[in-house]
Amino acid sequence: MLFRKLLCNYFWNNATIPFKDNTNVVLSTTLAEVNRFKSKNSITYQSSESSDTDNLDVDDKISKIRTINISNLRVDLILKSGLGIARNKIEKLFYENKIRVNGEKIEKKSVQVEEGDEIDVIKGPSPSNPQLLLVARVEVLKVKPVEENLSIKIRRSKSLLIEHYDKH
Numbered sequence: 001m002l003f004r005k006l007l008c009n010y011f012w013n014n015a016t017i018p019f020k021d022n023t024n025v026v027l028s029t030t031l032a033e034v035n036r037f038k039s040k041n042s043i044t045y046q047s048s049e050s051s052d053t054d055n056l057d058v059d060d061k062i063s064k065i066r067t068i069n070i071s072n073l074r075v076d077l078i079l080k081s082g083l084g085i086a087r088n089k090i091e092k093l094f095y096e097n098k099i100r101v102n103g104e105k106i107e108k109k110s111v112q113v114e115e116g117d118e119i120d121v122i123k124g125p126s127p128s129n130p131q132l133l134l135v136a137r138v139e140v141l142k143v144k145p146v147e148e149n150l151s152i153k154i155r156r157s158k159s160l161l162i163e164h165y166d167k168h
Contacts, residue, residue, distance in 0.1 A: 063157040069149045076109045082138040082154050098122040115143050132161045
C-alpha cells in the first residue's frame, strides 16, 4: 500500500518507520511529517543558453525568464503558455477589456505580437494605492524559429504594480 502522506504524532525517542523500498525514516522529535508524492510526468528544463542573450537573462524576485514553444505569436497563446491561464479564462478577460498590448486595448484576442512587446493582464487596482494597477505582465524578449514552432524567450511577472492606463 502506497502512502501519499504519513503523519507521525508524538514519538518519544527514536522511532523507525520502514518503507517498501528498504529505506527507513528515523524520528527523534515529538512531531514529524513525511510527504510522498507520485508524478507521471517529469519536468525538464533547458539549461543551454546562447551568449548573445546574456544581457536579457536578468532574473529578479519579481519576474522569471522562461522559454516557451508555441505555433504562432497570438496574444492568447502567449498568455496561455507564459502565465498558465486557461483559454476560456483568457477569453473572459478579453471580453472584460483586461488585456493590453503595449498599453493599448486589443480589438481581437488573436492579435499578433512582436519581439519587444509587453502583454498585460489587469488584475485590478492596488489594495494599498488606488492610483496604481496590479497586473500580470509577459514581455516577449526573443523569438527564434525551431522546426515548425517558435521558441520564444519571455519575462513573466505575475504580480506587478504600474500606473493606471489612460481611459480610452
